[in-house]
Amino acid sequence: MVTSKETRTVIIALHKNGLTGKKIAARKIAPQSTIYRIIKNFKERGSIVAKKAPGSPRKTSKRQDRLLKVFQLLDQATSSAELAQEWQQAGVSASARTVRRRLLEQGLVSRRAAKKPLLSRKNIRDRLIFCKRYREWTAEDWGKVIFSDESPFRLFGTSGKQLVRRRQGERYHQSCLMPTVKHPETIHVWGCFSAKGVGSLTVLPKNTAMNKEWYQNVLQEQLLPTVQDQFGDEQCLFQHDGAPCHKAKVISNWLREQNIEILGPWPGNSPDLNPIENLWSIIKRRVDKRKPRNSDKMQASIVQEWTAISQDLVQKLIESMPGRIAEVLKKRGQHCKY
Structure with missing residues (x-):
């Protein structure tokens, strides 16, 4: 006791x-x-402090523990079993369980690797150029930008994971399953938003390629009304990434004819700099909770969740921009936490 x-x-x-x-x-x-x-x-x-039980002696020295840390940091994807073998080759006999305990003591915990696009040297250079250009911008400055993007929504498990609480023996119970299909139907959507709220959302028709003709039509039918509704005669900037259909000459000419100024140039492989990516993630989780069973219901759910986005949420996303810029600069062009 x-x-x-x-x-x-x-x-x-x-x-x-x-x-x-x-x-x-x-x-x-x-x-x-x-x-x-x-x-x-x-x-x-002569003390009230409880006497510690002797316990078993520690099997490894501090020097050996530091060596284990070096092994782990050389390849952070190495498993505890593989590390135990490397340690054994260095003269330390210890189990994988001991390896995990020693690494925990040194602050090295096992976590699922974050998925981020591969950054080339050019990507890193472009990210730094972009962030240095806009490093002095405040949240108010970013409030004059309309962010845009396309995103896929897959039927049966958009977000890729779902937690359930179940009793023993219910693992394969219908209410505890996440249904999957071999070739899930995918709905592609385009949307835009600013600090003033969400703008237009459009669904790409089935079996329609993402090309410059379709994109120009979206800008004409969806972007222009959003610009007029949210900014009127005020000056604003339009953000889109470097997808081939975005960079087409006909698109650049059309935007220039409409007096729409572009933010950028936008660096490649940089979803962490675009707050609309966070907006897509939120909507996908909300759509998942509705559990749509066919494409029509999923499409309706996407539209409903898009229109339900609050002003507070979009404001917070816009206000995160100075922090994103600062963190990418601090990390010398590498991915940031957003």
Whole structure:
């Protein structure tokens, strides 16, 4: 039985006042055997601190533990079993369980690897150029930008994971399953938003390629009304990435004819710099919870969740832009947490 420091202090104080172990036990502070043990420990050691159990001796030295850390940091995807083998080759006999304990002691925990696009040297250079250009921008400046993007929504499990609470034997119960299909139907959508709220959302027709003709039509039918509705005669910037259909000459000419200024140039492989990516993730989770069973219901769910996005949410996403820029600069062009 573990006795708190406060209880041990009270027992020793009563003992010093002349009370016997039996009389102290009568006060029901602790079991009589515990009281006798605490008093005995105090007489022998002069301390109220509990005596530590000897336990088994540590199998590894601090130097060997540092060596293990070096092995792990050389390849952070190495498993504990593989590390145990490397350690053994270095003269340390220890199990994978011991490896995990030693790594935990040194702050190295096992986590699922984050998925981010591969950054080339050009990507990193372009990200730094972009962030240095806009490093002085405030949230108010970013509030004049309309962010846009396309995104796929897959039927049966958009977000890729779902947690359930189940009782023993219910693993394959219908209510505890996440249905999957070999070739899930995918709905492609285009949307835009700014600090003033979400703009237009459009669904790409089935079996329609994402090309410059379709994109120009979207800009004409969806972007222009959003610009007029949210900014009117105020100056704003339009953000889109470097997809081939976005960079087409006909698109650049059309945007120039419409007096729409472009933010950028936008660096490649940089979804962490675009807050609309976070908006897509939120909508996908919400659509998942609706559990649509066919493409029509999923399409309706996407539209409903898009229109339900609050002003507070989009404002927070826009306000995150200075932090995104600062973190990419701090990490010298590498991915940031967003």
